[in-house]
Amino acid sequence: MPAKPNASEEEYFARQEAERRRKLAEERQGKLLAEERERERALHSMKCPKCGMQLEEIAFGDVRVDKCFSCEGIWLDKGELEVIRQKEGSFMGRLLNVFR
Template sequence: MHVKPSNNEEEYFARQEVSRRRKVAEERHSAFISEDRERERNLHLMKCPKCGMELEEINFADVRIDKCFSCHGLWLDKGELEAIRGQDSGFMERLSSLFRQ
């Protein structure tokens, strides 16, 4: 004989199903966010933040500087400002003369 499940049982299984689907949706959302972030990162990596052109990495006295030869900006990564501060007093002049035309 078929016994109709009680309302409590139906509700219990519905709640389980909703909880499972919510978890799947949240995992999909997280995966989407990290894929999106990775895509954005690859899109902007070594591109000038001002004009969007390619940045060139220049090594000068153990300091790595990202240079844009399009808008002539100079960009420093984390720790590079401190590396410049550690240089001798003529460093800034030598650096700016490097890019003087």
């Protein structure tokens, strides 16, 4: 029969167990957050941030604008505004002509 653990051993093992449980809880929380992020991404991907309707991707040269035909909003991805800025001055006018 094993010897009865003394008080400091009991404290040590309890602390070990608490630490193990804390790590498991953190892993569960991280997994839930990742799942929630994925759900949110799937729910909002290619949806208009203004009215919530489906966005349509329209390619114009090397710029792909996301267009909402419900509220008429036009959305740009990261870097696309810089691409437009570097193009000749009439580019924005020609882009907007696509939706006239």
